[in-house]
Amino acid sequence: xxxxxxxxxxxxxxxxxxxxxxxxxxxxxxxxxxxxxxxxxxxxxxxxxxxxxxxxxxxxxxxxxxxxxxxxxxxxxxxxxxxxxxxxxxxxxxxxxxxxxxxxxxxxxxxxxxxxxxxxxxxxxxxxxxxxxxxxxxxxxxxxxxxxxxxxxxxxxxxxxxxxx
Amino acid sequence: xxxxxxxxxxxxxxxxxxxxxxxxxxxxxxxxxxxxxxxxxxxxxxxxxxxxxxxxxxxxxxxxxxxxxxxxxxxxxxxxxxxxxxxxxxxxxxxxxxxxxxxxxxxxxx
Numbered sequence: 297x298x299x300x301x302x303x304x305x306x307x308x309x310x311x312x313x314x315x316x317x318x319x320x321x322x323x324x325x326x327x328x329x330x331x332x333x334x335x336x337x338x339x340x341x342x343x344x345x346x347x348x349x350x351x352x353x354x355x356x357x358x359x360x361x362x363x364x365x366x367x368x369x370x371x372x373x374x375x376x377x378x379x380x381x382x383x384x385x386x387x388x389x390x391x392x393x394x395x396x397x398x399x400x401x402x403x404x405x406x407x408x409x410x411x412x413x414x415x416x417x418x419x420x421x422x423x424x425x426x427x428x429x430x431x432x433x434x435x436x437x438x439x440x441x442x443x444x445x446x447x448x449x450x451x452x453x454x455x456x457x458x459x460x461x
Numbered sequence: 462x463x464x465x466x467x468x469x470x471x472x473x474x475x476x477x478x479x480x481x482x483x484x485x486x487x488x489x490x491x492x493x494x495x496x497x498x499x500x501x502x503x504x505x506x507x508x509x510x511x512x513x514x515x516x517x518x519x520x521x522x523x524x525x526x527x528x529x530x531x532x533x534x535x536x537x538x539x540x541x542x543x544x545x546x547x548x549x550x551x552x553x554x555x556x557x558x559x560x561x562x563x564x565x566x567x568x569x570x571x
Contacts, residue, residue: 298471304472308480315484315507319491324500331503334484338510343492350513350533356563360545362506369499369548373555383529385494386564395493399486406478414475415527426526426534434531441538446541456549 304344311337324374328367335359346419349426477518485513496562500549502544509540 314333321327335358342351385391419425430438484507491504513533515517555561 301472312483315487318503319487330515341514342517345517347530350530357541361541365544365548366499367552372552373561381474381498384496386496388494391490391494399482402482403479406475406482411474412523417521426530429531430525430540437535441535444571445542448546452545452549456552
């Protein structure tokens with residue numbers, strides 16, 4: 297086993313174990329903090345795939361932005377003093393059955409298919425190439441994404457500030 | 462019983478795809494079972510992350526250029542926008558119903 301394999305298995309086990317904690321913890325705060333480790337694990341997988349820029353973006357946006365937003369949402373919508381911070385689950389048995397079937401199908405398809413698996417590109421540094429692509433091939437999606445972000449943030453402010461419908 | 466362990470060596474495309482499939486199913490499980498709307502949002506984030514792992518794995522092993530990375534960046538941007546809007550909607554639901562359990566917000570049914 298090479299060092300790459302060992303690193304992959306450590307990161308994969310960390311990611312999947314904390315994702316299991318996310319979906320199964322009774323306390324929603326525990327779920328949010330387990331989500332932190334899942335996001336870091338996914339960033340580690342990106343590093344193993346030579347995607348340095350995406351890994352940094354993952355840590356900045358998911359951990360620094362989305363997770364903080366989720367924790368703010370939990371803090372603002374939970375009554376900490378009256379009831380314990382619980383989040384109940386419905387129909388656990390059928391859900392485990394169906395999602396287990398989905399997972400079995402997906403893993404089976406992944407393992408059975410002969411993927412077009414000839415390349416193994418080793419990028420030294422992807423940031424410059426990503427910047428060049430953003431300014432040439434992906435210029436229109438880039439501009440549209442900026443408009444989408446502006447509209448989404450304005451919409452979020454307006455929705456959250458309205459008093460009563 | 463003899464188990465073939467050579468599959469575990471030489472980590473490649475399939476290993477990343479299996480991790481992403483497991484993350485995807487866990488996300489679906491969270492979306493389907495949890496009552497709390499914020500837990501549903503966390504499940505959606507898990508699903509988006511698994512899709513991103515697929516994009517980047519294929520970009521490295523099958524395609525050999527950076528198009529998958531660009532798509533992953535746009536997915537992350539849309540996930541941020543979606544999380545902001547979803548939290549705003551959830552806060553408004555809490556203001557009007559004093560709960561975020563999505564099975565109790567059923568005014569259209571009555």
